[in-house]
Amino acid sequence: MxxxxxxxxxxxxxxxxxxxxxxxxxxxxxxxxxxxxxxxxxxxxxxxxxxxxxxxxxxxxxxxxxxxxxxxxxxxxxxxxxxxxxxxxxxxxxxxxxxxxxxxxxxxxxxxxxxxxxxxxxDVAVRQHRKVEEGESVPVKLSHVVVNSPNPEQTVAFYEKHLSFALSDTLFSPHMGEVMWFMRTNPQHHSFAVARGPHVALHHASFEMRGIDEYMRGTGRLLRAGVEKVWGPGRHMAGNNTFSYFLDPHGNTLEYTTELERLDEDSWHPHIYDFSDPEVTDQWGTANPMSEFVAKQSFNDPDRGVFVAPPV
Incomplete structure (x- = not known):
């Protein structure tokens, strides 16, 4: 296609x-x-x-x-x-x-x-929505979804071949090889990404905030409430977006983000970033260090819905 x-x-x-x-x-x-x-x-x-x-x-x-x-x-x-x-x-x-x-x-x-x-x-009806106001720490929209796959190269190839997704950037490390592929279906750096994981599962779902202030206010609200933080706040290299990752009550990872990069698709060439470099994972240096513990939090539980269609 x-x-x-x-x-x-x-x-x-x-x-x-x-x-x-x-x-x-x-x-x-x-x-x-x-x-x-x-x-x-x-x-x-x-x-x-x-x-x-x-x-x-x-x-x-x-x-x-x-x-x-x-x-x-x-x-x-x-x-x-x-x-x-x-x-x-x-x-x-x-x-x-x-x-x-x-x-x-x-x-x-x-x-x-x-x-x-x-x-x-x-042809889904447009919902009556509104402009999120200054200082409002609520999501503007769903930004992107990242999935875990034990066969990530095959999954990336599937989305490239069948859905015409384009590769924006890749993360690798010297001892693990390539571990995450960021894929786009419009000029937004990624709407979808595939992570190397031990089993099929949701890695995280990310929500766009109005701006840096609203992103930090939302992050702070969750911290004050005692919601378990996985990683952040910080700013990634790939996508140049901010990140704060938290766990929902069932252990799904959710992210607040903002300022995800928009690309000139005609001139963009994918990077391969070494995520063992601290500036790749967090340009600001404000987040807790990326570690095996942080990575495993987003492995999630094995998905029980593989090749089983939801009832609704």
Missing amino acids: TERLITHLRHVDLAVPDYAQQLEFYTSMWGLTPETSDDGIAFLAAAGSPEQYSVRLRRADEKRLDLVSFGAANAADVDAMAEQLGRDGVSLITEPDKLQTPGGGYGFRFFDNDGRTIEVSS
Whole structure:
């Protein structure tokens, strides 16, 4: 597939055993708004995003990543992508059809090479959103999603071949080799990234804040509340974005970020950064040092949803 049919990241959907605890955390602490909720399922929006929701929470017996959703420009592009994936032998979960989720739209789902459920959709109604004001420490939008893969080179190749994602930068270390690949589907440095991990799992979901001040206010609010911090605050080299990583009540890693780099795609050449260099992981030098403990926090639990489509 040479033409890029994916336009942007829409939402990340999580299944959790302790639904009430997670819902309370994502709304009261993380700063998302429960736009639509039903018994055991909630659609949580970011204040500044036109997307109907940025996170879906679903009550389930086992923790899992339900799906990652991407947008397409129109129904014809959705159909074209489904046809191409089917022709290439990718396992479709559903054929393109009207969506039953908030905002409607037209889309389909498929399994990627690791067994994650991916959704592609178009024509979803635009949510009535607002400008996040100065000093407001709530997410503007979902920035990017990073996944763990025990076969990361194959996963990167899958997204390059089938979804026309482009590689922006790679992280490596002298004793581990290449460990993370940042991928884009628009000029934003990355909407998606793949990390080398021991099993298939969510690595982290990142949320864009209004600016540095709002990012630091949000980071401080979580620290004062005793939310477990994994890493940060700091500023990465790849993407040039700020980072503060925390754990949600079920051990999923979440990030507050801001100022993620936008690229000139015509002139950009991917870098290979040595993350054993402290300035690569944190240009500011303010974060706790990258360590095996920090890395393992984002390995997460093995995903129980591999090659098992979510029920909704």
